[in-house]
Amino acid sequence: MEELNMWLDFPIYASVAILCWLAASGLFLSSGKKLMNQLAAGLSFAGTALLLVFMTILWLHIQRPPMRTLGETRLWYAIFMSGIGLGSYLRWKYKWLVSYSLGLAMVFLIINLQHPETYDKTLMPALQSPWFIPHVIVYIFAYAMLGASSLVALRNIFFAPSDKTIKGPIQMADNLAYLGFSFLTLGLLFGALWAKEAWGHYWTWDPKETWAFLTWMFYLIYIHYRFRHPSEHKRAMTILAVSFAILLVCWFGVNYLPSAQNSVHIYSE
């Protein structure tokens, strides 16, 4: 039986998803009508669902969880990010957040289009573990939540002139950051339990682990600061934005750090 490289079809799926999301963002931002908003929500859902279909077919074809490479994690991120954007719209009715989230998801799809995925079915024995899927999914979900919270933070920093004017969306930033942090904690601890089974020790200060821990510490700082200073929004938002920068180093930057050469932990290109 002839099997095709699934990623060859990716541009079609990605382009249609991007078109759906562009139309959805346009409708969200331009129209105030309820019907148009519902149509926009429908379109953004359609884009996400299409990528989920692609992911499912991919998973079935490569016979291993598609969570091994950077390209695969970027695709998961685009799915979660757009889903969280839509979810938070349905929950809090912030139209700008769903547009931002879709925008970020599109950026990740475009990166994948620019750097097409290498097609590799092999999975080294250490990654063949029941922990593999929960560890990566929980992490990417946390990344998406925290990405959304940092979008809110950046908007608050640049578009609100004072601490008092940003009371509304700040609660959403908090909610997203708390949810994201709880997933981040779970991802970290799942990783530790898995490492014990696979490598004999739960924590080895591998560069990826060090940066994952740093990411966790920065969000820890945010949560403690918010707890003690509930009304100093601007500084809190700055901490939130910086934390996301650390998160990005952990996700992508570690691959390029001199301290991480020869790490077994990095996503393959």
Next chain:
Amino acid sequence: MSNETSRKIEKHHWSYREGTIVTGLILLLGFVIQTASGGIVLRIAGFPWNLIAGLIFLFLLVLAFYRWKNHPIMKWLGGVKAALPAILGFTFLVLLMGFVKQDVEPKSALVRTFGLTHLVKTWPFMLINLYLMILLGITTLKRITPFNYKNAGFFLNHFGLFLVLLSTALGSSDIQRVTMNCYENETEHNALDTSGKPVEMPVTIKLLNFNIDEFRPKVTIIDNKTGQIVLNKNKNPFELLDRNTLDIYGYHLEVEQFLESSGKVGDSYVSLNEPGSAPSAKVKVTKDGSEISGWVYSGSYVNQPETLKLNENHSLVMLPAEPRKFSSELNIQTPSGKNVTTTIEVNRPFHIDGWSIYQLSYNTEMGRWSNLSVLELVRDPWLPIVYLGIFLMMAGAAFLFITGKPKDGGTKHVA
């Protein structure tokens, strides 16, 4: 303490400034001791001294808390204004670790003196760790007296982390990690520790069988002149030979015959199952109307690989197969009289008498014909406490997920 000094402290609330000073002093003190001691690698004393030290620490912590419960400094120690600078100080050290490669020979005298290449085993790291444990301990005690179920999430997160920090710090020197080289049908009871010194083990292990499952091999196109893989931007340079037809770099491949384990006889390959045999495939390659067919062979430690010349510029190459799974069938005997036969593989260790036995490696040059299996044996008696801490933190994360940010900032339930 007299009422007057107590009032003075009340008047001047301890805040972030004091928190920053204390954290800064701890770091400074740490680096000074580290430098003065010539950049030594610190080790906590092993059993039973670490256990005794831990119990004394817990006892003093609880005693001090109840003795000075209402003292402003005790309240400060259990609050965010001490915690935030401490977390920042710890973060600073971890950031250093994020940029300086760990566990290597230091390149400069400065890095050696400050112990930057083995930060977790230095004085500043130990001291800030101790300080964090004190803060976590006090804040936990503060929140659970009197206990309010609304503080459950807080308790799980903080006490969980406290347990993890305490048990990993104290238990670090009780961890034994050794590797054992086992050859098929030989009994082994010697191992090598992390510095390469031989250690006699209480358990004896006999390797009954070592086995590797392999993926199908990959094929690629190389440049005849340079011998390098032809990199094709935006396309995968390797293809897994798990199907009958495939396209690579503009060539169309048809697999006419695939042999999982084979050797060369005359001009072609036949199925063989003896040490050194390897996968081979007879392929027909077409491009722009021209057609070539022949064998490719991945080669092994015994046999040369065989490539198929496609034209002036390119050849088809079969790469060595990658392992899908490797496992060892072992017979293990312990001094307690246990005699177990079991199979271990990566991600599936075996636990016996406090030891965990891991599949680590094999003779990679020989690949699936390796008669050597490298095992790792790990003993970590403090692990149950570490796991208890991890599970408490997981429950705490679940709490955080369900309850989210406390509406009133959470300060209401502080006693």
